[in-house]
Amino acid sequence: MSERILQIFNSFHDFLSNEEELREEIRFNVRDLEKSCRDILMILQNIHNENNLEENIIVSEYCAKARVIFEDVRKSYELLAKAVPKDQYYRFHDHWRFVTQKLCFLASLVIYLEIKVLVTKETVAAMLGVKNNREDGFHLDLEDFLMGLLQLSTELSRFAVNSVTNGDYNRPIEIARFVNELNVGFRLLNFKNDNLRKRFDSLKYSIKKIEEVVYDLSIRGLKPSSCPAAQETE
Structure with a gap:
């Protein structure tokens, strides 16, 4: 060599x-x-x-x-x-x-x-x-931050279910308002990133799961007539 x-x-x-x-x-x-x-x-x-x-x-x-x-x-x-x-x-x-x-x-x-x-x-x-x-x-990185927020929605949907199990009927209402507002924010974004677009689907499932919890509270007559979250937005 x-x-x-x-x-x-x-x-x-x-x-x-x-x-x-x-x-x-x-x-x-x-x-x-x-x-x-x-x-x-x-x-x-x-x-x-x-x-x-x-x-x-x-x-x-x-x-x-x-x-x-x-x-x-x-x-x-x-x-x-x-x-x-x-x-x-x-x-x-x-x-x-x-x-x-x-x-x-x-x-x-x-x-x-x-x-x-x-x-x-x-x-x-x-x-x-x-x-x-x-x-x-x-x-x-912005993508890392947004992915973290989408993981938050999944955790809060679980929190909503467990709150009802433990007798807290106000918290699911608060969570429903928050996650729906989060969803509105994400819909303002133009998803050209495949990872974010795929992960965004999890937010839709989280919203559906939380809405089912709130609906169940309503038909069982357990949904609070008012809660702190509702009063703050009025």
């Missing part, structure tokens, strides 16, 4: 070695994010437990515990941002895409449980410890 060819392939070897080291560092940080994500999810799943639904103070405690773990999430994203070379965000984006979508869902769920409003992208970015705008560096 000539010296010139040897030099060329040695440079290839160095490049591939450095590339693998970088990907391994990214994977290490993503594993930390995935662990934090699982921990937050385990805490928030307690909202579905029997006898917890009528106690808003208990739900608030779950949200507070989740927020503590979001501190670890911010630290992991900070390390991840340092590891990813400048202007190469989308080259490695697939490594953290799905965990970010899940964390967006969990952040939006925390905000809904706390103050019953739709979280903004800016708020989620702050909770994750990343930038909101692409031009500012390591940021929250």
